[in-house]
Amino acid sequence: MDSVKDLITPAPILLQPPQAKIAACLRQHGPLSRTDIADITGYSRSTITTVVNELTDAGILEEIGDGESSGGRRPRVVSFRPDFGYIIAVDMGATGLDLAIADFNAAMLERVSLPIDVRDGAAPILGLIHRLAIDLLEHNGIPPEKIYAFGIGVPGPVDFAAGILNSPPIMPGWDAYPIRAFFRTAFPNAVVIVDNDVNMMALGELAAGSGRRHENFIFVKVGTGIGCGIVARGEIYRGSTGSAGDIGHICADKNGPMCHCGNIGCLEAIAAGPAIAHRAAEAALAGRSQILKKYYEQCGGQLTAVEVGRAAAEGDKVANEIVRDSGYIIGEVLAGLVNFFNPSLILIGGGVSHIGLLFLSSIRSGILTRSLPLSTRHLRIDTSVLAQDAGLIGATALALTNVFSEER
Ligand SMILES: [Zn+2]
Incomplete structure (x- = not known):
């Protein structure tokens, strides 16, 4: 077997089949002892020793701490070296952007958030992401050549294989824009992965959130729009053209x-953030709610779902009704998905998911009223625990699984 001395070639980094298989095994299961690797991969101890030594010599793996012992001496475990390379993760919504740098073990080193307007177009927004990434790299003393993967979630349907947006309704000027080529120029050693933002969030939950214990679940993002990421048999289901989960237009x-x-x-014209805000503004202007009127004036007529949630928490009747209606109608549409797909978990995320417990309980009641009893017997409906980090964690996880590819 050849050594892996020429690893720093253009992305993805090529590995021989046993090397790629052991790397994938560690990526999936986390740090493992050599015995665990043997059990999972079926390779002999001598193959594992050879391959682990090669990958250690290349700076990819290291032996760390002590693993779980089943009696006797505790085995050493093999893990990725955190400083082998770094990942940039981006979670782009219609009105906001999160960006993070993670090490090779997916630990987030630093993250930033800022408001954007995705309608400004591809070149200005991607330029902004590039500048933010370079600032963060400088701040952490990481050269751009050490970025081996770049994962970006975008708020529109994505042709995953091509890494481009496919006629995104809320993103004029982004259709088929070469996002991958843009970042490959800036980060020459990085594999660039583009996926829908909600898919990234579902992947984040699958990698490090409540989705870890579920093979079949749905992640619903309620923000400016409404969309969902579908995990089927432990993998993202993207559909035939990448638009699976676009439930906002049901x-x-x-x-x-x-x-x-x-x-x-x-659905999103009735129940997403702007619809909630619009109904609340109408009520404020018509004098039907003093509390909403107060918030309306405070924010200069720019109400958002957050203020509506606040007014609901203060006991405002109209705000409560708006939040309840919105949650219930989302629940009714999700009931259709439950009957069709039979998930064991539905996670609600996105900016609007944090406007109060009433929103979640209304979604629950919409789902439970309209689903078949058998399909909801073991169904859990909850808010995302990863909250604003779900998309970044998912983008990091997806990017990391694409750093290596297998030599044929
Ligand atoms: Zn529509």
């Missing part, structure tokens, strides 16, 4: 308002 009311997609009564 018709929830044939007599509802016009959606930006051109159809009538889409």
